[in-house]
Amino acid sequence: MGLRTPQQYIDSLKDDRTVFFRGERVDDVTTHPIIKKAVHHAALDYEMAEDPATRDLSVVTEDGDSYSRYFKIPASTEDLLLRSKLIETATALGKTLVVLVKEIGSDAMFALHRVSRQIDQKYETDYLQRVEAFYRHVRDNDLTLSVAQTDVKGDRSLGPTAQNDPDYYTRIVERRPDGIVVRGAKIHTSCTTNTNELIVLPTRAMAEGDKDYAVAFAIPVNTPGVKLIASPYGASPKEEYDAPLSAERKMMETITIFDDVFVPWDRVFMAGEHDFAGAMALGFVEYHRFTAVSYKLPLVDALVGSALLMADLNGISRAAHVRDKLVWLVSYAETLRALTEMAAIRGQADQHGIFAPDALTTNMAKWHFAHHYHEALQHVQDIAGGMLVTGPGVEDFANPETGDLLRKYLGGRAGVDGEVRTRAMNMVSDLTTGEFGGYHAVLAIHAEGSLEAEKLMIARAYDSRRALAYAKQIAGID
């Protein structure tokens, strides 16, 4: 067992994986001009484990062995709260961008532990043993992971077998004595360009006719037949002054194609047990939405801080409408924080001691965040002003002919010169507009499931008996 250094993590990515960027095959992701930004961002995870300021939070030591806290299987509320704190701290250091190279994979491994045991009980399979071996491999070698759950899905109103194309959901196309061969494509897979292992999970509940689509497994990212088409979204070059958050911070997403990929049996965790596909999909989501609300906390703090900062620099802190908006933003952010903590407090262990956050509270937290996100942006942009998208460039301050003019004319309240105000404006612009702001906005609505998926879970998880009984009681109905 051993923790890796940031450099060991980076070196591990030079493995001839098949990545395409804007139509060209990428030789080495660690030196590619765009993808290396994502590598650098992800290395933060390993830097935190070495930094004395964050080591205790990042690393767990048990019986003399140390491993990344992300891989600690939760057994209590305290474990979930520490996990949440770690995710929040890493995201804050990542300038509002989640790191995600261990968070999402550990979410999937926790769910795999819980559900594989249930499959084994019904079908006398040995999936749990395989999951445990894979988990030890990842934890003991301090690996990074992606999770490919979201299929391309074709016609959203149809199940896998009813689609025009049989490959719109990932499926088993061959069963061999030594393993299975899978075909299909997953989409929006985060960090695949720069992780070591890829966990594949079903994206929805399956009917009996969908058996071949009920498949879960894990493979190294460089497995033959895995083709990663990296998204160029957010790839335009940026200066630190103009885009202080996104100039150095980036995540990559890929369309992840399984072009008849062989998976050995010891890495297969579900192969045809269609009646557990829904439990597997939701089991992962239960943990992953808790990860989501944890990593949204620095983002909502940044929105509150941006509104406070711009109100001050613009000299409008005391205006009634601004105070109203600030109170709204504080309530928005702190409701999310309170619900996130409450999801851990209300969590429960299964009969084997694996602890999970409370599904109702987690989904309420995620829905609250996503449903109100654009309103939060509206308030921040309103307070900041139009210079969010019309300000000068860093070169204009450097030019002796224009620099002093800009410092004079773009100033705010007394004592605030134009260069300081523009720097603050650029941070808020990066956060709420353009490529990075747009990425955050779509991430808010869609990542970890759309708004409707969260509402569905709230309706499912809420036990209506107490409220209904009370309404009947006060109405005098038996």
Ligand SMILES: Cc1cc2nc3c(=O)[nH]c(=O)nc-3n(C[C@H](O)[C@H](O)[C@H](O)COP(=O)(O)OP(=O)(O)OC[C@H]3O[C@@H](n4cnc5c(N)ncnc54)[C@H](O)[C@@H]3O)c2cc1C
């Ligand atoms: C930046 C980013 C990173 C992501 N990272 C990952 C990742 O690492 N791994 C991963 O697996 N996924 C990832 N996701 C995927 C994310 O979970 C999905 O975007 C989300 O589940 C929505 O799926 P979709 O994009 O296909 O949209 P759709 O499912 O097509 O949703 C579009 C609309 O259609 C509606 N809809 C869909 N199906 C139906 C239906 N049957 N009936 C009625 N309405 C329907 C939805 O409610 C929504 O309103 C990521 C997404 C983003 C944006």
